[in-house]
Amino acid sequence: MKAVQFGAGNIGRGFIGMQLSGSGYEVCFVARNERQIALLQKRGQYTVMLAGGLGGEDVSVVRNVTALRISDGEAVARQVAEADLVTTAVGAGSLKHIAGSIARGIELRLRENPRVLHVIACENTIRGSSQLKKWVYAQLDPALHGQAERLVYFPDSIVDRIVPVQQQEDPLAVKVEPFFEWVVDKRGTAEDFPAIQGIILTDELEAYMERKLFTVNTGHCVAAYFGYLAGCLTIQEAMRKPLVKIKVRRVMQETGRMLVEKYGLDEKAHVAYIEKTLERFANPGLTDRIERVARSPLSKLSYNNRLVRPAMLASRLGLPVSNLADAIAAALHFDSNSDEDAVRVQRVIRQKGIQSALGELTGIPVRHPLHKEIVSRYYRLNERYAAGYKLADGR
Structure with missing residues (x-):
């Protein structure tokens, strides 16, 4: 053949x-x-x-x-x-x-x-x-x-x-x-x-598609954005930080509840899928740089992509989204001069302020409860990092 x-x-x-x-x-x-x-x-x-x-x-x-x-x-x-x-x-x-x-x-x-x-x-x-x-x-x-x-x-x-x-x-x-x-x-x-x-x-390709996108792809970029804020260079290093790992797991648990509700997935099987995904991210035999996984934040923050879409779907179903809101706020802090998307994101935030910028970058309506929560968590991250906060230290 x-x-x-x-x-x-x-x-x-x-x-x-x-x-x-x-x-x-x-x-x-x-x-x-x-x-x-x-x-x-x-x-x-x-x-x-x-x-x-x-x-x-x-x-x-x-x-x-x-x-x-x-x-x-x-x-x-x-x-x-x-x-x-x-x-x-x-x-x-x-x-x-x-x-x-x-x-x-x-x-x-x-x-x-x-x-x-x-x-x-x-x-x-x-x-x-x-x-x-x-x-x-x-x-x-x-x-x-x-x-x-x-x-x-x-x-x-x-x-x-x-x-x-x-x-x-x-x-x-x-x-x-x-x-x-x-x-x-x-x-x-x-x-x-x-x-x-x-x-x-x-x-049932749609179920497999969203399971992968909102577990693996969502979790991977969450590890990258929180890893970046923790000063890590690789995903493997980030996953050795207990608080980063906790953040990633909690986000995938929120997307998981949404997927179970939407597609009727077996809950125990999906929990096992989440844990397997965490093991994959931490694989010490690989070296996956934060900059590679975090790149192109404009795409990752777009309305139908791996962060905003599961958050909106979960919100529509009345499910918790606080950790997804935190992850979106972390993505908005990714500031790399070597990434054109990141440069543009930071420029829009500086020029228009986070409230207007969030709507423009993500498509989340200003009146939506998720918009308010992301803005609040964005400012909270600002305060912590301005004061020398390090996620990795847990202070």
Whole structure:
């Protein structure tokens, strides 16, 4: 079996490519990094290190791989035309840039040898495959749209594996956490969906989607923002601070109550999921920098993202949101000169004051009770840190 994987970054190699190879696929990475492409073509394999909870590592060799440049248009289209599966891990913002290559491959496939193809976007975004489909159809010959609708499937997907930015001596080697989750919307697949190890097929993707977003993604950025205020450099360092860990757990408990109420999740199972997530954040075998996880606060503070949306949903259900309010206030204190979003957030707060800025940055109405609570907690954090307060010291 043949798979085309767009993106040969840490997630592409350390997660998607690894799972596909382990499932018996020959994997062709489509990438931009010339050095990685040359090495993948020469070696046909690479190593993945699984960072254990005690700092130990298991090393796996991922075989039967090669690579092409994204600029090699005809060769890439030919690979797509002949593939059994197409996957992506390029970042949601880059999906539109690879859509043309996928469209050309689908055109060749439908004209020469029409058969079923699944295209799965494995991105940290909501309904990435649906987004990709729109970009592909915009560049696909309209005369082929009807045939494509019958044969080409774009099932939405959720992927979860912590892979920090890293510098390995070997440009192809990558270190990842042992835990992973890859969930695919069964409703968007053909009956003969190909076998891939580790994939969960579900009719309830929305529940999995929000469980992951409002537990893992929410908890991760909360650890980053409180870790930043505690003077930490990495998530692992932050999670060794008892009060940071308490803050993160309490936020995830609030999002958890909302998820249990909304989707009828098993409460005990979700508590176990929260505790497992805390273990993942603290994994001493990984080094995940605060700046990486905290970056782009404008996106993280937006109305439908990981902090504000669960807070609004919980508030609507009449559930507690005090810890989520505290987390949003902490995010509003993230002040990094190397992050354009953070610079803009601080500029808006200085120019308009926190009350007006909060509404502009988050979309939370001024009259909403959550707005008042966040402002109050923002000022409380201001007072504590102006007085030399250190979250890590618990004073």
